[in-house]
Amino acid sequence: MELSKKIGLILGPIAFFILTNLPFELVSAKGDPVIAVATWMLIWWITEAVSISVTALLPLLLLPILKILPIAEVGANYGSPIVFLFFGGFVMALALEKVNLHRRIALNIIRLTGTTPNKVVLGFMIATGSLSMWISNTASTVVMLPIALSVINLLVDDADGFTKNDQNFALSVMLGIAFSANSGGIATVIGTPPNSVLIGLLENEYNTEISFLKWMTIGFPFAVIMIGICYLVLVKWMFPNRDLKFNASKDVIHAELEKLGPTSGKEKMVLVIFGITVFLWIFRTLINALFPKLGLTDTMISIFAAIALFAIPYNIKKGDFIIEWKDTSRLAWGILILFGGGLALAEGMSSSGIVDMVANAIAESQISVLLTAGLLIFLMLFMTELMSNVALVAVLAPVVAGIAIGLNIPILYLLIPVTIASSCAFMLPMATPPNAIVFASGYVKIPQMARVGFVLNLIAVVLLILVFKFVIPVLF
Numbered sequence: 001m002e003l004s005k006k007i008g009l010i011l012g013p014i015a016f017f018i019l020t021n022l023p024f025e026l027v028s029a030k031g032d033p034v035i036a037v038a039t040w041m042l043i044w045w046i047t048e049a050v051s052i053s054v055t056a057l058l059p060l061l062l063l064p065i066l067k068i069l070p071i072a073e074v075g076a077n078y079g080s081p082i083v084f085l086f087f088g089g090f091v092m093a094l095a096l097e098k099v100n101l102h103r104r105i106a107l108n109i110i111r112l113t114g115t116t117p118n119k120v121v122l123g124f125m126i127a128t129g130s131l132s133m134w135i136s137n138t139a140s141t142v143v144m145l146p147i148a149l150s151v152i153n154l155l156v157d158d159a160d161g162f163t164k165n166d167q168n169f170a171l172s173v174m175l176g177i178a179f180s181a182n183s184g185g186i187a188t189v190i191g192t193p194p195n196s197v198l199i200g201l202l203e204n205e206y207n208t209e210i211s212f213l214k215w216m217t218i219g220f221p222f223a224v225i226m227i228g229i230c231y232l233v234l235v236k237w238m239f240p241n242r243d244l245k246f247n248a249s250k251d252v253i254h255a256e257l258e259k260l261g262p263t264s265g266k267e268k269m270v271l272v273i274f275g276i277t278v279f280l281w282i283f284r285t286l287i288n289a290l291f292p293k294l295g296l297t298d299t300m301i302s303i304f305a306a307i308a309l310f311a312i313p314y315n316i317k318k319g320d321f322i323i324e325w326k327d328t329s330r331l332a333w334g335i336l337i338l339f340g341g342g343l344a345l346a347e348g349m350s351s352s353g354i355v356d357m358v359a360n361a362i363a364e365s366q367i368s369v370l371l372t373a374g375l376l377i378f379l380m381l382f383m384t385e386l387m388s389n390v391a392l393v394a395v396l397a398p399v400v401a402g403i404a405i406g407l408n409i410p411i412l413y414l415l416i417p418v419t420i421a422s423s424c425a426f427m428l429p430m431a432t433p434p435n436a437i438v439f440a441s442g443y444v445k446i447p448q449m450a451r452v453g454f455v456l457n458l459i460a461v462v463l464l465i466l467v468f469k470f471v472i473p474v475l476f
Contacts, residue, residue: 008047016040030352033066045391053334056341078340081299082200088302089190093135095309099266115250121172125180132184138433141181168239174438179230181434187223194393198419212281238452277305342394355402362406377464381421385431389422417464424460427453
């Protein structure tokens with residue numbers, strides 16, 4: 001066990017014990033115990049002393065013991081509708097992966113973009129970003145990596161060896177895959193866990209709903225712009241591959257598609273269910289207006305998709321279904337618990353008056369709204385390089401909401417850009433699984449990732465400040 005984990009394992013409960021037994025009040029009699037719980041969770045999340053999902057169970061034990069909330073109220077957060085929205089999304093992703101439809105979609109996107117070096121990079125980025133909207137960024141990166149390695153190997157084995165241009169192309173492809181996986185998830189509610197943590201917080205604590213379509217009106221354009229900027233920075237500025245030519249990449253893509261064979265019946269069935277689900281998500285408001293008694297929610301649509309994939313038989317005689325319950329052994333159950341823990345902590349902060357205290361302190365300080373927003377976006381984006389973005393949003397989102405109330409602006413104005421910032425981690429391999437996966441390929445060194453990542457981080461901060469100032473007030 002690493003030293004940092006050992007220290008974190010012991011330091012978390014010690015900090016909790018100290019904070020719950022201080023001879024004076026930090027904020028209030030009810031607020032101090034919640035700060036103690038948050039500190040313990042934060043220490044374990046940062047050091048990863050235990051699984052981040054195990055840490056998320058602490059509120060279920062500690063908040064009732066400390067008489068902050070009864071266990072029934074704390075437990076309700078772990079069964080929040082947003083948890084089941086993401087569960088349905090996970091099941092859909094599981095089905096896409098099981099029938100290999102995600103791989104077929106990715107390969108066809110790459111084939112369509114072209115086979116010149118820069119177009120190949122763009123193809124990989126568009127394909128990865130598109131997949132990350134619907135399946136985990138880790139899964140989308142794992143799908144793309146072997147295909148990318150096959151293309152890079154063509155350059156390693158050619159007549160002139162692995163030249164500087166070849167190295168730049170390899171770097172662009174690898175970093176392009178990681179960065180577009182991170183950015184693509186921003187586009188949809190189910191694309192990345194921080195989005196759902198925010199949606200859950202808004203519904204639970206502020207009775208505010210952001211529909212699937214409403215989120216896409218801001219998330220999708222931002223993801224597209226960010227992927228476009230990443231592409232330009234990589235191939236036109238940081239790692240240009242001038243005069244590099246190879247045509248064999250077309251053969252690699254064709255060969256990979258040949259391996260998949262013709263589209264199977266199961267793939268078509270998953271595609272139909274997937275298409276219906278996305279259609280219902282996008283047009284839910286219109287459907288509810290036409291059929292008011294229906295009362296469709298995004299979570300209900302998500303559960304419909306999950307049940308359909310489990311219950312509609314592909315071959316009723318053989319009892320053959322698209323997915324079976326045993327397939328869920330690969331489902332990210334820990335993330336669902338993490339949602340619950342984040343929501344429980346947020347409720348503890350709200351009920352103990354901590355959020356109100358932050359709001360009042362900000363209201364009395366008379367600080368600039370734009371400066372505060374810029375600072376929060378900057379802090380979130382660079383902090384997420386060092387710890388789980390889900391955990392970070394779970395801890396900071398309630399505080400940011402309090403700051404927004406104190407600044408007398410709608411909470412969405414601050415919460416949306418700050419949450420998006422948590423997915424813009426481009427600098428370090430440990431920041432996100434996609435970064436770690438492409439780093440492990442051997443074609444990317446830490447200084448190279450850090451150099452281009454730092455530039456992209458700063459661009460993302462500027463973009464999000466513009467979103468805060470000009471876009472969100474129009475949309476929300």
